[in-house]
Amino acid sequence: MNAARDLPRLGAAIAIGVLAFLPMARLPAFYDSFLYMVFFWVSLSTSWALLSGFAGYFSLGHAAFFGTGLYATAVLTTKFGWPFLPTLPVAAAIPALLAVGIGAIVFRLRRLRGELFALLTLAVTFVIATIILNTPIDGGGGIFMSAVPLPAITATPNGTIYVLGFVLCVATLAIAWWVAHSRLGMGLFAIHDDEDVAEAKGVPTLRYKLIAFALSAAVAGAVGGVHAMYVGFITVSGTFELTVPLYVILMSVLGGSRSWFGPAIGATVITALLYAFISGGEAMVGRAIVSVILISAILWLPDGAVPAARKWLAKHRRASAKQHVAEVAPVVPSVPPVADTVLLQARGVTKRFGGLQALGGVDLDVREGEILGLVGPNGSGKTTLINVISGFYPLTSGSVTVAGVEVGNLPAHEIARRGVARTYQIPRPFVNMTVLENVVLAATFGSLSRPAAEIRDEARHWIAFTGLSGKEDVLPAGLNLHERKFLELARALAAKPRLLLLDEVLSGLNPAEVDNAIRLVRAIRAQGATIVFVEHLMRAVVELSDRVAVLNEGKLFALGKPREVMRDPRVVSIYLGKAYAA
Amino acid sequence: MPSATLLGQALISGVLAGGLYGLLAMGLSLSWGLLRLVNLSHFALAFLSAYIVYELGTTYHVEPWWSAAMVVPLMFLIGAGQHWLFDRFKVNELASLLITFSFAVIVEVAIQLYWTADFRRYETEYATRSIKAGPFYIPVMELVLCIVAGLIAWGTWLWLRRTYVGKALRAAAEDAEIAAAYGVDHKKLAYLLSGIGAAYAGIAGTFIALIATLAPAQIWAYLGVVFAVVIIGRLGNPLGALAAGMLIGASESIAMAVLSPAWAPVVSFSVLIVILLWDPDWL
Numbered sequence: 096m097n098a099a100r101d102l103p104r105l106g107a108a109i110a111i112g113v114l115a116f117l118p119m120a121r122l123p124a125f126y127d128s129f130l131y132m133v134f135f136w137v138s139l140s141t142s143w144a145l146l147s148g149f150a151g152y153f154s155l156g157h158a159a160f161f162g163t164g165l166y167a168t169a170v171l172t173t174k175f176g177w178p179f180l181p182t183l184p185v186a187a188a189i190p191a192l193l194a195v196g197i198g199a200i201v202f203r204l205r206r207l208r209g210e211l212f213a214l215l216t217l218a219v220t221f222v223i224a225t226i227i228l229n230t231p232i233d234g235g236g237g238i239f240m241s242a243v244p245l246p247a248i249t250a251t252p253n254g255t256i257y258v259l260g261f262v263l264c265v266a267t268l269a270i271a272w273w274v275a276h277s278r279l280g281m282g283l284f285a286i287h288d289d290e291d292v293a294e295a296k297g298v299p300t301l302r303y304k305l306i307a308f309a310l311s312a313a314v315a316g317a318v319g320g321v322h323a324m325y326v327g328f329i330t331v332s333g334t335f336e337l338t339v340p341l342y343v344i345l346m347s348v349l350g351g352s353r354s355w356f357g358p359a360i361g362a363t364v365i366t367a368l369l370y371a372f373i374s375g376g377e378a379m380v381g382r383a384i385v386s387v388i389l390i391s392a393i394l395w396l397p398d399g400a401v402p403a404a405r406k407w408l409a410k411h412r413r414a415s416a417k418q419h420v421a422e423v424a425p426v427v428p429s430v431p432p433v434a435d436t437v438l439l440q441a442r443g444v445t446k447r448f449g450g451l452q453a454l455g456g457v458d459l460d461v462r463e464g465e466i467l468g469l470v471g472p473n474g475s476g477k478t479t480l481i482n483v484i485s486g487f488y489p490l491t492s493g494s495v496t497v498a499g500v501e502v503g504n505l506p507a508h509e510i511a512r513r514g515v516a517r518t519y520q521i522p523r524p525f526v527n528m529t530v531l532e533n534v535v536l537a538a539t540f541g542s543l544s545r546p547a548a549e550i551r552d553e554a555r556h557w558i559a560f561t562g563l564s565g566k567e568d569v570l571p572a573g574l575n576l577h578e579r580k581f582l583e584l585a586r587a588l589a590a591k592p593r594l595l596l597l598d599e600v601l602s603g604l605n606p607a608e609v610d611n612a613i614r615l616v617r618a619i620r621a622q623g624a625t626i627v628f629v630e631h632l633m634r635a636v637v638e639l640s641d642r643v644a645v646l647n648e649g650k651l652f653a654l655g656k657p658r659e660v661m662r663d664p665r666v667v668s669i670y671l672g673k674a675y676a677a
Numbered sequence: 678m679p680s681a682t683l684l685g686q687a688l689i690s691g692v693l694a695g696g697l698y699g700l701l702a703m704g705l706s707l708s709w710g711l712l713r714l715v716n717l718s719h720f721a722l723a724f725l726s727a728y729i730v731y732e733l734g735t736t737y738h739v740e741p742w743w744s745a746a747m748v749v750p751l752m753f754l755i756g757a758g759q760h761w762l763f764d765r766f767k768v769n770e771l772a773s774l775l776i777t778f779s780f781a782v783i784v785e786v787a788i789q790l791y792w793t794a795d796f797r798r799y800e801t802e803y804a805t806r807s808i809k810a811g812p813f814y815i816p817v818m819e820l821v822l823c824i825v826a827g828l829i830a831w832g833t834w835l836w837l838r839r840t841y842v843g844k845a846l847r848a849a850a851e852d853a854e855i856a857a858a859y860g861v862d863h864k865k866l867a868y869l870l871s872g873i874g875a876a877y878a879g880i881a882g883t884f885i886a887l888i889a890t891l892a893p894a895q896i897w898a899y900l901g902v903v904f905a906v907v908i909i910g911r912l913g914n915p916l917g918a919l920a921a922g923m924l925i926g927a928s929e930s931i932a933m934a935v936l937s938p939a940w941a942p943v944v945s946f947s948v949l950i951v952i953l954l955w956d957p958d959w960l
Contacts, residue, residue, distance in 0.1 A: 153774070155774075155778075200950060201953070213715075213771065215949075217900065218901040221946070222901075222946045225939065225940070228939070337782075337897060341779070379786050382782055383786040386779035386782040387783065390776050393772050393776055394762075394768075397772070
């Protein structure tokens with residue numbers, strides 16, 4: 096186990112050492128230039144993947160960031176007489192600001208998110224190219240870099256550019272590694288799979304997307320800054336080319352854009368291929384062939400080479416090494432009885448969708464430690480109420496407070512951090528994460544920050560609590576409906592909620608599974624959570640609820656003890672029609 | 678500040694030029710809005726059509742109208758063929774964007790290999806004709822383009838609103854499974870719609886051959902503007918696409934008259950960004 100882990104590290108250390116001192120070997124210039132191009136594409140494609148691969152927002156505008164950085168260095172060195180190295184931070188900062196600006200516009204829109212983002216980034220490329228072409232930044236004539244002195248890092252200018260490209264490449268890979276293994280990366284992967292759920296689990300999606308976008312653009316800008324010295328003569332048409340996004344996407348998709356080193360592998364392979372074509376003098380045909388490879392890769396290898404290889408390895412490893420599941424200490428808070436304090440207070444909660452009024456002024460108090468059943472005919476607004484309380488829909492008017500704090504107009508992730516967790520009627524797991532990773536994410540973002548090992552133990556505890564032990568490393572696709580519903584519960588519990596909103600957890604389960612689920616809900620309350628649950632199954636409502644609230648046509652229709660409410664003729668009439676009420 | 682006549686002329690030229698934006702946007706808008714497929718190769722198909730019309734006209738002296746009669750069905754077949762690929766591999770929106778992007782590059786390379794990267798101009802007697810209305814000149818070819826675009830937009834809109842096929846398509850775009858449960862054969866309709874979208878590229882291409890200078894890299898020249906038009910005009914709405922095209926065309930043209938021609942590309946995106954920020958209900 097340890098040898099298998101250390102081997103890649105040793106390999107990487109040797110590779111870094113050899114590559115760093117390669118210019119001293121005085122190889123023919125071709126190798127310097129070829130390897131520089133490998134570093135160049137590895138850095139660009141890896142930086143693209145930080146946002147586009149990890150979070151799934153495909154950018155077609157990487158040329159805009161790369162080009163802005165390139166021109167920043169070119170203009171500062173030639174027109175303002177700056178030395179070369181200090182221009183690089185500027186070359187990184189300007190694209191980062193640009194990215195934050197674009198992101199602030201696009202990421203706020205709920206509809207059209209992915210494709211709109213792709214096209215807007217492409218459009219930005221054209222706008223920036225036009226601006227640079229028509230202003231004194233370039234002015235249409237291009238910029239010569241030949242007079243700009245390079246810092247004497249090695250004996251030759253080629254060697255110096257090589258070293259700069261290499262340093263950037265290693266730094267980019269280090270950033271990608273760090274992001275992939277951090278809280279930020281976990282959040283980005285969740286955004287990739289299901290952004291709404293990620294937000295509901297406490298991931299600050301807008302902020303994370305902006306950070307990833309800024310990082311991605313900054314690296315591309317710095318790469319552009321170094322590349323300005325490599326190309327020597329800079330033109331707008333040569334810089335803001337569609338080749339840049341095309342190749343970057345191809346390399347990342349081919350290697351696996353969700354993996355931190357997938358793009359590097361794709362970039363190395365494709366750069367070698369391209370060199371073969373260019374030295375054969377067939378650059379145009381090369382572009383066409385690259386396009387054909389991209390189409391084939393998307394159709395037959397949609398996840399990329401690295402994830403495909405990983406999946407294959409995992410399949411062959413699982414049979415041999417079955418992981419021992421540690422006995423974990425239960426994380427049990429004290430058990431409060433139903434208290435007099437009000438945890439959730441809704442006042443005049445109204446939600447309109449255009450002309451349709453889904454909720455028309457609902458007033459509801461839920462006491463600490465209580466189980467409140469929320470029932471009502473189809474379309475009465477039960478799920479809408481859950482969606483409003485959890486922040487998925489903004490309120491039209493009214494107020495919602497949790498433990499005395501107004502949450503009505505907070506973003507969903509802020510509400511989640513205040514101890515509100517929810518499940519979905521149709522389970523919505525993060526499909527590319529294992530069961531354990533799904534629960535770890537909810538535990539990480541749902542409450543206070545804790546050491547990773549502690550979070551893992553808690554996650555295992557909740558997986559065991561919901562009876563999913565042994566399935567930790569399974570992807571959600573490998574679970575049946577019953578298990579997926581319980582995964583929903585495990586995720587909600589891992590956030591240690593004060594208020595748990597359950598949306599039809601029992602629907603679609605068979606009678607034995609329903610009994611099981613009812614026991615589980617009781618156990619959850621015993622852990623100290625307050626529960627609001629939407630349910631159609633009357634047996635469960637009566638068995639579980641302390642009180643029942645009946646919604647009808649977006650208004651609170653009745654409220655009280657389960658047996659009394661369900662016998663109320665008015666309630667019977669809205670369910671079955673007037674004839675049965677008598 | 679330019680004179681009122683110049684501004685008026687700029688407005689007329691802009692609206693007429695916007696007709697082409699609208700025409701190009703319609704096919705895209707249909708496949709994006711109703712099939713959830715973003716077809717970047719739409720522009721490549723339009724230029725391929727333009728080159729074919731040019732080739733038939735200059736080498737074989739075929740009237741452009743007859744060329745169009747050949748090119749449009751050909752594009753229909755290519756569009757339906759593309760859809761076969763999307764359908765066969767269950768391609769989603771983003772993947773369709775990448776695949777059609779690559780496809781566009783392949784077409785660009787093919788055009789460059791056959792017709793070279795030189796600029797080509799199809800000289801016809803129609804191209805230079807214009808009508809004089811008061812102090813303004815109205816180029817005939819672009820007027821015809823706008824009328825054709827208007828008829829197509831209106832016809833498509835009626836087709837989507839009034840006929841069974843149109844309603845079924847809109848229903849399937851909302852929820853394919855439910856529509857299928859009501860007996861909508863979504864797959865067959867999707868082929869039809871993809872074909873029609875590509876056929877519109879053929880029509881647009883014919884006009885491009887008649888009014889514009891051709892070069893392989895021009896494929897990308899319309900991309901940004903037309904996507905802005907598609908989004909502003911609302912996905913899946915042909916009349917909206919045409920109206921947005923004319924709006925953008927007019928704003929560009931006036932910006933060219935007031936500022937300088939080189940600034941035109943910035944206008945459409947500024948309009949787009951303003952509208953996105955505004956985020957109105959109809960978007």
